[in-house]
Amino acid sequence: MATHTGGLTLEKNKGRKESEGGGKAVEVRGLTRRYDDRAVLSDLDLSIEPGEFVALLGKSGSGKSTLLRALAGLDYDVAGEGELVVPANVSVVFQDSRLLPWARVLDNVVLGLRGAEERGRESLAEVGLAGREKAWPNELSGGEQQRVALARSLVREPALLLADEPFGALDALTRLKMHVLLRKLCAAHQPAVLLVTHDVDESIVLADRVIVLDEGRIVAEEAIELAEPRSPADPGFAAVRTRLLDALGVSL
Numbered sequence: 001m002a003t004h005t006g007g008l009t010l011e012k013n014k015g016r017k018e019s020e021g022g023g024k025a026v027e028v029r030g031l032t033r034r035y036d037d038r039a040v041l042s043d044l045d046l047s048i049e050p051g052e053f054v055a056l057l058g059k060s061g062s063g064k065s066t067l068l069r070a071l072a073g074l075d076y077d078v079a080g081e082g083e084l085v086v087p088a089n090v091s092v093v094f095q096d097s098r099l100l101p102w103a104r105v106l107d108n109v110v111l112g113l114r115g116a117e118e119r120g121r122e123s124l125a126e127v128g129l130a131g132r133e134k135a136w137p138n139e140l141s142g143g144e145q146q147r148v149a150l151a152r153s154l155v156r157e158p159a160l161l162l163a164d165e166p167f168g169a170l171d172a173l174t175r176l177k178m179h180v181l182l183r184k185l186c187a188a189h190q191p192a193v194l195l196v197t198h199d200v201d202e203s204i205v206l207a208d209r210v211i212v213l214d215e216g217r218i219v220a221e222e223a224i225e226l227a228e229p230r231s232p233a234d235p236g237f238a239a240v241r242t243r244l245l246d247a248l249g250v251s252l
């Protein structure tokens with residue numbers, strides 16, 4: 001649906017198509033997005049393989065969330081061009097869990113899914129919350145609420161998981177535990193993942209590939225091929241970190 005404001009043509013989810021299976025999990029071609037004539041994504045190309053984990057780093061305002069919203073089908077207030085092909089089944093996790101406060105934990109997980117209670121219980125067990133099905137969201141810690149958000153995403157077996165700083169509000173120790181959990185969940189479910197993060201070490205620990213965005217363009221890309229378990233103590237880890245920080249304009 002197109003609307004007109006101030007001479008710009010705004011079109012909901014312009015150029016976004018659902019793939020018919022097979023091929024890449026994500027294919028972005030020539031994606032440009034503008035707010036008030038200012039391009040925040042410029043002619044961006046990106047593809048993600050099925051099951052591939054891609055982390056997206058970039059300074060504040062570099063366009064990370066704009067890209068994620070475009071992939072999620074949530075950019076209805078922005079002008080632009082380009083083509084995006086994404087799977088039909090996409091789940092999104094945000095920095096805040098966005099649980100419904102009036103629904104119990106299990107109901108949050110299976111909301112909108114028919115006959116999925118057993119799968120919902122299994123998902124909660126997978127994220128370490130067996131026995132908490134009947135709790136209310138406000139009875140859980142921030143980390144536990146994010147676990148529920150992950151269970152709610154994964155119970156839908158998404159072909160693409162989009163995560164916008166999902167651990168950004170958690171303390172350092174909880175964040176490390178969530179890294180271990182997310183790696184385990186991704187190994188089990190194999191979604192393609194695009195994770196937006198400000199945390200360079202988090203990107204290296206989790207991703208198969210790290211991309212750096214600056215002013216709406218990809219300025220660096222690193223395939224992460226480190227020995228497991230990945231450790232910041234590994235000299236290879238430190239070398240990747242230095243290159244990524246350099247791309248982010250931070251010199252040590």
Ligand SMILES: Nc1ncnc2c1ncn2[C@@H]1O[C@H](COP(=O)(O)OP(=O)(O)OP(=O)(O)O)[C@@H](O)[C@H]1O
Nearest residue numbers: 035036040058059060061062063064065066067077
């Ligand atoms: N609704 C909007 N109207 C106008 N400008 C916007 C709007 N949303 C985002 N922008 C601008 O687009 C640019 C990119 O924003 P975006 O949220 O994608 O950045 P980001 O890389 O995710 O930043 P952060 O790391 O701070 O979340 C910013 O300069 C922002 O001010």
